[in-house]
Amino acid sequence: MTRTPKPEASLPEADSALQHKHAPRPLPLFLELVRIVSETRPQLASKALDGLALYEQAERARQRPERPAIARVGGTSLRDCGGSGAPVVLIPSLINPPHVLDLDDNTSLAAAIAQGGRRSLLLDWGTADDRAELDLAGHIERLLLPLIGQLGERPALVGYCLGGTMAIAAANLAPVERVATLAAPWRFARYPDAGRKSLLTLWNSARPVAIRLEALPMEVLQSAFWSMDPERTVAKFAAFAELDPHGDKARRFVTLEDWANEGEALPYPAARALIEQLFEQDLPGRGEWRVGGRAISDRLSCLSFHITASGDRITPAATAPAGETVQLDAGHVGMIVGSARHRLHQLLQQFLAA
Structure with a gap:
C-alpha cells in the first residue's frame, strides 16, 4: 500500500x-x-x-493559433471554434486552461460540436489577475451571464468539471436552450x-x-x-x-x-468559495448555494443531460447533478481526449439535436 x-x-x-x-x-x-x-x-x-x-x-x-474572440467581458471571452447554427457555449473549469476542450484536430470537443451543425464557442476565463476579486458566484454573475447575454439568442451550455457546476447555476438565471455537463460535481457530500x-x-x-x-x-x-x-x-x-x-x-x-x-x-475569493461553500458545506447538494440572489437548483426547467466517467477520481460519478446520466468507461481527462471521446461526441451531438 x-x-x-x-x-x-x-x-x-x-x-x-x-x-x-x-x-x-x-x-x-x-x-x-x-x-x-x-x-x-x-x-x-x-x-x-x-x-x-x-x-x-x-x-x-507548435501551439495552435488562438481562436478569435467574438465577445468579451474584461479579460474573459468567448472564442469562435467554427460551425454555424444555434450557439453552444463550452464552459471549462476555472482550475486548468480551457484548451483541453480544443486540444488538437483529433481530439477537439469544440471542433466536434462545430461539425455537428452548431456554432461552437469556447469560454476563455483569461488571467486570474483580471478576476482577482471574484468568488464563484461572481464569475457567473459578472462574466458568464453577460457573455451569454451578448449572443442575442438562447445558447446551449456544455460545462466540463467545475464549468458544469457553473453552467447549471447560469441556467437558473438566464434563458438557455439546454445544458449538458461533463464530469461535473454537484453533490459534494458524496x-x-x-x-x-x-x-x-x-x-x-x-x-x-x-x-x-x-x-x-x-x-x-x-x-x-x-x-x-x-x-x-x-x-x-x-x-x-x-x-x-x-x-x-x-x-x-x-x-x-x-x-x-x-x-x-x-x-x-473563488478558492475560498470552492473549498468552504462547495466541498466543506455542500451548498449545491443541499439546495443552498446562492448565485444572483437566488438559491440554485440542479433540477432545471430546460433539457439537461450529464455524462460521468467510471474511473474519475477528481469528480466521482456519485457527485453528479440530478437528471438523465450516462457513464463512460474512462477517467476525468480521458473522457475528453482519450478513446472514450468518440462516444462522448456522439452522445452530445444526439442531445444537442434532440
Missing part, C-alpha cells in the same frame, strides 16, 4: 529552484511520491524517473470523506499563503489531485517511458501534461 505524503503548501518561489520548465508541478512533491513508491516498487519508481527525463526533453508541438478532509487540511495550511498572494497557487490544487491516487501519478510517467517518443500517444501525453501544469492560480 502506497503511503500518501502530507501535502505542504508553500510560496511558489520556494519551489522555483527545483521546478524545471517542463516538469510536474510541484516537482518536489512528485519526487517525494516517487521516493515513497520506490520503497515497495523500485522498478516502477526507476521507470518513472526515466519518464520524467523524457518528458522534460520532449519536443513540443465525495469520499477522506478526500474532503484532506482537502480541508490542505486549505487550512495554504490559506495564509493564498491571502498573501490573493490567489491559491495551482500547485496546491495539483497536490490535492495527486493525493487521491499517488501511485497512479507515478505510474503514468513510468508508462510514458515505454512509449515510442515519436508516436501519437507520447505526443498526446506531453501535450496533456503541459496543459495540466499550465493552470492559472485560482483567485482567493
Whole structure:
C-alpha cells in the first residue's frame, strides 16, 4: 500500500529552484511520491524517473493559433471554434486552461460540436489577475451571464468539471436552450470523506499563503489531485517511458501534461468559495448555494443531460447533478481526449439535436 505524503503548501518561489520548465508541478512533491513508491516498487519508481527525463526533453508541438474572440467581458471571452447554427457555449473549469476542450484536430470537443451543425464557442476565463476579486458566484454573475447575454439568442451550455457546476447555476438565471455537463460535481457530500478532509487540511495550511498572494497557487490544487491516487501519478510517467517518443500517444501525453501544469492560480475569493461553500458545506447538494440572489437548483426547467466517467477520481460519478446520466468507461481527462471521446461526441451531438 502506497503511503500518501502530507501535502505542504508553500510560496511558489520556494519551489522555483527545483521546478524545471517542463516538469510536474510541484516537482518536489512528485519526487517525494516517487521516493515513497520506490520503497515497495523500485522498478516502477526507476521507470518513472526515466519518464520524467523524457518528458522534460520532449519536443513540443507548435501551439495552435488562438481562436478569435467574438465577445468579451474584461479579460474573459468567448472564442469562435467554427460551425454555424444555434450557439453552444463550452464552459471549462476555472482550475486548468480551457484548451483541453480544443486540444488538437483529433481530439477537439469544440471542433466536434462545430461539425455537428452548431456554432461552437469556447469560454476563455483569461488571467486570474483580471478576476482577482471574484468568488464563484461572481464569475457567473459578472462574466458568464453577460457573455451569454451578448449572443442575442438562447445558447446551449456544455460545462466540463467545475464549468458544469457553473453552467447549471447560469441556467437558473438566464434563458438557455439546454445544458449538458461533463464530469461535473454537484453533490459534494458524496465525495469520499477522506478526500474532503484532506482537502480541508490542505486549505487550512495554504490559506495564509493564498491571502498573501490573493490567489491559491495551482500547485496546491495539483497536490490535492495527486493525493487521491499517488501511485497512479507515478505510474503514468513510468508508462510514458515505454512509449515510442515519436508516436501519437507520447505526443498526446506531453501535450496533456503541459496543459495540466499550465493552470492559472485560482483567485482567493473563488478558492475560498470552492473549498468552504462547495466541498466543506455542500451548498449545491443541499439546495443552498446562492448565485444572483437566488438559491440554485440542479433540477432545471430546460433539457439537461450529464455524462460521468467510471474511473474519475477528481469528480466521482456519485457527485453528479440530478437528471438523465450516462457513464463512460474512462477517467476525468480521458473522457475528453482519450478513446472514450468518440462516444462522448456522439452522445452530445444526439442531445444537442434532440
